[in-house]
Amino acid sequence: MSHIVYNPKIILVRPQMQENIGATARAMANFSLNDLSLVNPREELCEKAYAMSSGATYILDNVKYYDSVTNAVSECQYIIATTARGRSINKPTYALEEGIKLILHKQAQGQKCGILFGPERTGLENDDLMLADSLIHVPVNPEFASLNLAQCVLLVAYEYFKQAHHNNFDYISSEPLANKNDINHMINHLITELDQSGFFFPPEKRLSSVTLISNIFSRNNLTEQEVRTLRGVIKALVKIRQQ
Amino acid sequence: MSHIVYNPKIILVRPQMQENIGATARAMANFSLNDLSLVNPREELCEKAYAMSSGATYILDNVKYYDSVTNAVSECQYIIATTARGRSINKPTYALEEGIKLILHKQAQGQKCGILFGPERTGLENDDLMLADSLIHVPVNPEFASLNLAQCVLLVAYEYFKQAHHNNFDYISSEPLANKNDINHMINHLITELDQSGFFFPPEKRLSSVTLISNIFSRNNLTEQEVRTLRGVIKALVKIRQQ
Numbered sequence: 001m002s003h004i005v006y007n008p009k010i011i012l013v014r015p016q017m018q019e020n021i022g023a024t025a026r027a028m029a030n031f032s033l034n035d036l037s038l039v040n041p042r043e044e045l046c047e048k049a050y051a052m053s054s055g056a057t058y059i060l061d062n063v064k065y066y067d068s069v070t071n072a073v074s075e076c077q078y079i080i081a082t083t084a085r086g087r088s089i090n091k092p093t094y095a096l097e098e099g100i101k102l103i104l105h106k107q108a109q110g111q112k113c114g115i116l117f118g119p120e121r122t123g124l125e126n127d128d129l130m131l132a133d134s135l136i137h138v139p140v141n142p143e144f145a146s147l148n149l150a151q152c153v154l155l156v157a158y159e160y161f162k163q164a165h166h167n168n169f170d171y172i173s174s175e176p177l178a179n180k181n182d183i184n185h186m187i188n189h190l191i192t193e194l195d196q197s198g199f200f201f202p203p204e205k206r207l208s209s210v211t212l213i214s215n216i217f218s219r220n221n222l223t224e225q226e227v228r229t230l231r232g233v234i235k236a237l238v239k240i241r242q243q
Numbered sequence: 244m245s246h247i248v249y250n251p252k253i254i255l256v257r258p259q260m261q262e263n264i265g266a267t268a269r270a271m272a273n274f275s276l277n278d279l280s281l282v283n284p285r286e287e288l289c290e291k292a293y294a295m296s297s298g299a300t301y302i303l304d305n306v307k308y309y310d311s312v313t314n315a316v317s318e319c320q321y322i323i324a325t326t327a328r329g330r331s332i333n334k335p336t337y338a339l340e341e342g343i344k345l346i347l348h349k350q351a352q353g354q355k356c357g358i359l360f361g362p363e364r365t366g367l368e369n370d371d372l373m374l375a376d377s378l379i380h381v382p383v384n385p386e387f388a389s390l391n392l393a394q395c396v397l398l399v400a401y402e403y404f405k406q407a408h409h410n411n412f413d414y415i416s417s418e419p420l421a422n423k424n425d426i427n428h429m430i431n432h433l434i435t436e437l438d439q440s441g442f443f444f445p446p447e448k449r450l451s452s453v454t455l456i457s458n459i460f461s462r463n464n465l466t467e468q469e470v471r472t473l474r475g476v477i478k479a480l481v482k483i484r485q486q
Contacts, residue, residue: 027394031384032384032387141272141274141275144272144298144299146297147273151270151273151394154397155398155401161383162382193480197480197482198479199475199476209472212468215469216463216469216472216473222459226333226459229459230459232442233433233437233456237480238481239440
């Protein structure tokens, strides 16, 4: 896991819906972000926001309020603004994945970054975008492009978390895997029984059938327990014959 | 943009909330998915779902209903199940980004893929996971890991859309893979024979043994020919008994 100097500041500009602020807090908590700011929300935080946060109250309790975007971004060194595609403004514009790469790069240089999200219906105004160094957009189906505010935060937070942690997650520990010796003994057991049953007919096809059967089991990452079970299965299927 | 043969089938297993089904449809529309299936939803789709879909009614209108996960996956060749981290089950487990890479790879080989999502509170049961070839989990903050169902679909759909439109996969010819229906019939054939042989003893362990055996074969990408061969193997092993 990489060492993160700062997490980005998430800045909701003139948010209208309490539910979206709560869902934003939840999405931030899901992805280890905690620095939430509101610029001129329609109203102060109330119960609706807390209910939607599903327990991410520590984020809502520490929300910072600002009366202008200029003040909200003041301690940051780098600001990126989320937009729908197709804003014609002469700033570097990145798809989300690339934009997050850029933020991580800036943070690695010790810069505090902020990410601006616009109001639900209208998005950010040109006056807001003026304060950003660059723009990001989430790649979406152009025929159905409307993303809810909190969904947009969720996607940004996911992409940030994923890249910040280098995708380097431990895989789930599982049962001990059988070694090849165990697997090959099991396969040989099966082949022996099949030989006795007359399965391989005509004889000239035996080799290709043995190969096919061996392949089924050899590529399968069998655990020790599974190999024991398969041996039990073979014995059970033939046991009447052996009596 | 690469040519996508199939989009994955999105399968909600026993969904409880209309709102989540509607939000799922919206998330799918955002990212150009349209194949939605419901397995035993608590109730049929109603107005609440349509309201939450924000206009993705064409997806809800074409929802397919199933009475079991087995039937929902039957025409697919590859099934991936979404889980929270930490399920100890011996199947390949991928973080979302890697899991989507795998799905695109399977699709490039002409395989129809399905993605299973569990019920809101409980997630998928072991019986559901048994039918999956592999598992994916969304990397999240382990201290705040609860993702809403529709948010989980949104993240999966986003990652799919992003990768599907940026990566090029070559077509790779391979043997035709068995569909899940063929595989499940083969497994049932095996279980039936094992029941007759008295393999499952004591009876209270039958379920866990059946699960273990099913998992061996369901995760294994069997070809049609391999399934035919395995059925021949079962018949050969028991044939003396049947005489």
